[in-house]
Amino acid sequence: MRLIIREDEEAASLYVANYIIGRIEHFSPTPANPFVLGLPTGSSPLGVYRILVERYKAGEISFENVVTFNMDEYIGIPRDHPQSYHTFMWQHFFSHVNIHPRNVHILNGNAPDLEAECVRYEAQIKAAGGIDLFLAGIGEDGHIAFNEPGSSLASRTRVKTLAYDTVLANSRFFGNDIAQVPKMALTVGVQTVLEAREVVVVVLGARKASALQHCIEDGVNHMWTLSSLQLHPYPMIVCDEDATLELKVKTVKYFKSIEQVALAEGFEQTLPTSLRTANTNTPLKKPLPPPTIITNTNGDSTPATTHTHTPPESESESSPTIFAPQPTTSRLLRASSPAAEYPLRMSRAASPELELVPDRMASRIIGGEALRGRLTPTPKVEGRVGVVGA
Numbered sequence: 273m274r275l276i277i278r279e280d281e282e283a284a285s286l287y288v289a290n291y292i293i294g295r296i297e298h299f300s301p302t303p304a305n306p307f308v309l310g311l312p313t314g315s316s317p318l319g320v321y322r323i324l325v326e327r328y329k330a331g332e333i334s335f336e337n338v339v340t341f342n343m344d345e346y347i348g349i350p351r352d353h354p355q356s357y358h359t360f361m362w363q364h365f366f367s368h369v370n371i372h373p374r375n376v377h378i379l380n381g382n383a384p385d386l387e388a389e390c391v392r393y394e395a396q397i398k399a400a401g402g403i404d405l406f407l408a409g410i411g412e413d414g415h416i417a418f419n420e421p422g423s424s425l426a427s428r429t430r431v432k433t434l435a436y437d438t439v440l441a442n443s444r445f446f447g448n449d450i451a452q453v454p455k456m457a458l459t460v461g462v463q464t465v466l467e468a469r470e471v472v473v474v475v476l477g478a479r480k481a482s483a484l485q486h487c488i489e490d491g492v493n494h495m496w497t498l499s500s501l502q503l504h505p506y507p508m509i510v511c512d513e514d515a516t517l518e519l520k521v522k523t524v525k526y527f528k529s530i531e532q533v534a535l536a537e538g539f540e541q542t543l544p545t546s547l548r549t550a551n552t553n554t555p556l557k558k559p560l561p562p563p564t565i566i567t568n569t570n571g572d573s574t575p576a577t578t579h580t581h582t583p584p585e586s587e588s589e590s591s592p593t594i595f596a597p598q599p600t601t602s603r604l605l606r607a608s609s610p611a612a613e614y615p616l617r618m619s620r621a622a623s624p625e626l627e628l629v630p631d632r633m634a635s636r637i638i639g640g641e642a643l644r645g646r647l648t649p650t651p652k653v654e655g656r657v658g659v660v661g662a
């Protein structure tokens with residue numbers, strides 16, 4: 273684990289922005305071999321996006337050959353809603369740099385089949401050659417993307433119910449009206465994040481201090497899903513001094529000292545060459561047509577659903593058959609049988625009573641009585657949701 277501690281939010285954001293720029297430059301991306309960047313929303317990465325935009329405008333970095341995948345998106349609010357993550361990303365980053373819209377990937381929280389959307393997203397990541405660097409923020413409860421406490425550490429992109437604490441924290445973006453905050457989201461899974469070649473997490477402010485402490489000083493625990501980063505070969509957390517408030521003095525001194533020693537020795541958090549430069553071993557960097565998706569829950573290959581999007585004629589013959597993703601990267605996490613939550617059984621009937629765990633937190637949400645016993649925010653969405661991921 274690399275823990276980089278900087279004085280304040282600005283210095284931490286600058287470190288991360290410089291780091292990302294350095295990684296893209298070292299990689300020397302091309303159209304055939306783009307740099308694949310995972311991106312978060314929330315207030316934590318705002319400083320990073322601002323600096324990246326400034327550096328782009330100063331001609332210091334290009335996003336011409338960068339492909340992005342966002343971590344998550346709310347379910348059930350329009351794509352052009354002021355608080356949708358689509359809006360957020362275009363407003364704070366994409367509109368200001370030279371990224372090709374076709375290279376931007378954000379989950380569709382209004383997809384007619386949300387489960388198929390999740391499987392499609394994982395297939396797109398795979399087709400892009402995997403994620404080179406996943407930038408992330410965390411929630412106050414230590415969640416990474418929307419992998420709330422109790423999420424399976426083998427989880428993949430899926431439908432997720434948001435924890436009450438997250439709904440409460442995010443209500444500041446919805447006029448402090450909890451009733452307006454979506455209660456569900458699509459999110460990449462913990463395993464999706466762990467499969468990135470490198471993960472960089474921005475943690476800012478005293479309100480994240482407890483989460484940081486649990487994730488750095490305690491063991492790997494599904495109640496603090498950021499702690500899963502301890503299993504990643506190249507994780508880095510960049511935080512400000514306020515976020516270290518709950519860490520032991522010894523921990524803070526240790527991480528500061530190893531950064532100083534590495535700097536003095538000229539290493540500065542150096543990564544292996546294969547990660548710093550274009551990785552020629554990646555299976556595929558050329559954008560693929562939408563795949564035919566087959567879910568496989570029992571080890572057989574019974575086709576359960578077919579993607580409805582038709583690939584362009586010239587590419588259709590190369591459309592791959594992709595099985596719903598299985599946990600593959602971390603041997604520590606590899607289960608002997610497919611993860612219980614994934615792949616999802618596409619043929620399962622949508623039945624909130626049978627599939628969904630009653631939301632006991634609903635009673636804590638103002639006006640939440642209407643939610644008791646069901647987890648979906650609106651009846652319209654309810655009909656589409658078959659399974660809620662762990």
Ligand SMILES: O=P(O)(O)OC[C@H]1O[C@](O)(CO)[C@@H](O)[C@@H]1O
Nearest residue numbers: 312313314315316409410411417
């Ligand atoms: O940075 P903030 O505003 O604290 O929010 C962090 C939140 O944003 C997210 O990145 C949303 O995707 C979550 O991981 C987390 O809930």
